[in-house]
Amino acid sequence: MSDALQAYADASIAKGSQSFAAASRLFDEETRRDVAKLYAWCRHCDDVVDGQELGHGRIEQAASPLERLAGLELQTHAALGENRAVHPAFQCLADVTKRHGIAVARAFDHLAGFRMDVEDRRFRTLDELLLYCYGVAGVVGVMMAQVMGARDPATLDRACDLGLAFQLTNIARDIVDDAQLGRIYLPLDWLDEAGIPIDAVADPINRTKLASLAKRLVEAAEPYYDSAARGIADLPLRAAWAIAAARGIYRAIGRKVVARGPSAWDSRVSTSRSEKLGVLSSGGLLALRSRMAGSELRSPALWRRPV
Template sequence: MSTGEGGELDRFAEASIAQGSKSFAAAARLFDGATRRDVMRLYSWCRHCDDVVDGQEGGQGHVASPEPPEARIAGLRRDTARALAGEANGLPLSFRALGAVARRHAMPASLFEEHLNGFALDVEGRRYETLHELLTYCWHVAGVVGVMMARVMGARDEAVLDRAADLGLAFQLTNIARDVVADAGEGRVYLPLSWLREEGLSPDDLLDPAKADAVARLRARLVSAAEPYYASARIGIDHLPRRSAWAIATAALVYRRIGLKLVARGPAAHGIRISTSGPEKLAAIVSGARIAFAPRRPGGPARDRALWQRPTMSLHSAAM
């Protein structure tokens, strides 16, 4: 790859993360230069795939497409396979960025296939009866991304990668809790259907402001379900390089804060997209630094092996 093309990919990736995720963009600035470059490039592929499937740009709006969703998924699979095979001619920048990252970090193609399988579930309009089924979906769309990102940061120990997957699960559960009403407006329901029945709700009721109390209780259950995964991921952070640990700890604090704000606002959060303020992000950066640069006990990954056996649903090892 020429220096000129590398610069083009980096500019594209920078714009992609700035538009697509203000929360993660703030944390990504904390990585060392080389890691930040590849994290942003990997993010640009994930963002592109999400946008193609949803008919959006940067996670927003609606962009008309002549292709049905199934054909879009097929196109993503085709272009991803070409990028992983080292092809570049005619591929969009996001796929060229992906190919460079995958080769540099020896990523197995199965990781990208797992992620695309998650988008296929969205295209099918799949709904989930139980939390366990929902967590399987979360593995595809977010847990596997945590594994990819951890590999970019140099992680290879399977238990560390499991903890990275756990953080992806926590992030996705938080996202689902935040976007319950907005997703329902698009015809998407991710809340476990068994939970809805327990509240006496149907999927259509999620949009009804008169049902805000019940919806708030369901959101709180999702936020609570995310907590063990945030705790599990915290163990893995101690086994990342310091700058990477700082970025990931900050991102975890920012996303967890969103969930806590949702619970605190209760029914008042109905139909409102909760986010973190600038001061809250700054506080997370400071707290993340304390976590990342605190003295680490000797022993490395082997020391925490017993903690890694906790009965959380770590899907990475099972899936791979």
Template sequence: MTDALERQARVTISRGSKSFAVASRVFDARTRRGATLLYTWCRHCDDVVDGQVLGHRDVPASASDTGEALAELRRCTALAYQQPLLQDPPFAALQEVVRTFAIPARHAQAHLDGFAMDVAGREYRTFDDTLEYCYHVAGVVGIMMCHIMGPTEPAVLDRAADLGLAFQLSNIARDVVEDAQAGRCYLPVDWLEQAGLNPRNHADQAHRQALAGVVARLLESAETYYASALKGLPALPARSAWAVATAHGIYREIGLHVRALGPAAWDQRVSTSTSDKLRLLLRGAYQARASRGDGVAAAQGRPATLWQRPGRA
């Protein structure tokens, strides 16, 4: 039976992320419930800090408002790890997830650290700085998803974090102009300066050709993380591997579309069509099945040059 909390979570994911909604349908029932409930909390935190409703811009909050909102998110998130049952849906969702799947509190707070970077208006000078942000807003979510799917070996968590990094790099590429309009820039400042740009003018219409070059570099870097992430599929249960492979394909394709469009990529929001998603769902099934014979892949061959997640354990 589907309860009210799960029904609301399904509505949230269907409106907030059509890409993840498609992939999540492949999970077995228990994992799908955990994934949708976790998404509900993540989406709520993101919306609160960004002044959005289900990922769509609403009314930007002031710095003081967002600082207070972040403090309240931290407080309520900490309460989810305590005994009394919470009633507020996003935190009730988190509470069920962390109790059911034993997700350490440090991961939930690490996710909020990414929103703290937004509140502080942090500058990302190097690509490693950008990857640190990506880890907190997406990589650590991959780690929490591993707890939901089952495997928690450090090597598998590395692959999950790599997938989160790749997803977020694709998101940054797609949303770079929209982010600039909100006063944010996640592209490495070093890269912008090499292209004759800076965080104040990089999204101007007159600089779209140069911006496309920087974004292409970002997406090329993302490919290494997408490739690494696939090595984690053999460690996952079969249906989870299918869901993850599908999400991998959908988010990667968004980046491929952005790169192919060049300067025109930001004339409208890039997305994947329903037929694209169906094709990638089928390809994900093939990738998941093909991975079944390689049970040691996650523990082997991760390039030493890849960014190392903090607190690896």
């Protein structure tokens, strides 16, 4: 793996996700490098579908979102097949999947999540939303856990749970921004119960009702955060520390959304540097405590990832 390619991967994670970049510094060097490579491919796919660069701004695109997604699928097939990838993001994917024995189907599960966005899918129930969350985040948790050395299906289930929790938190934080772009992720049943028309989700008049639904999303994420905490002990200690820290950072974002209530979307919710440092410390304690806790079966009430 060339230094230039690793630099590309490192830049992707540094600029694309301050929260995950902060936690990733806790990995051992080899794991950190491979985590960055997997992130770089995921970030590239997300950017291409959304017409953004590292999650920001808007780039004029001649091709439609569906055409851009088709291009990603073709490039992914090529990178994971016999053909050598040209774009660095796909070189990163090919390297990391081969090194860690990650199934080709996992990459296409991720692209299937993006297809739901491209097709403007709506979700009637929480279970339908969780299938979307699996595609865009849960399966990434599974692949990341494999990069960290996890192979036990039970551990991979817990890693998927963390991805689901992250995505539910992201949706709660970005409800208004997403709605202004025409993307509605809240379950339609919830909107009906709250009396919010689907075309008025971003209307300021609905902020109090919207705050109650954001709280409901954050509460829905909690059992998945709890389940993920139970799987941390199965990871190498430094990886466990990094994942515990990432869990703490994202969970704190959800709590801030709830605490702000109707004003949650006046400015983007994030964690400060000092808050991140505090979570990094508490994440280390969680990683250590997890090794002393007894094992516990995953709750059968939780949504289960596709096999």
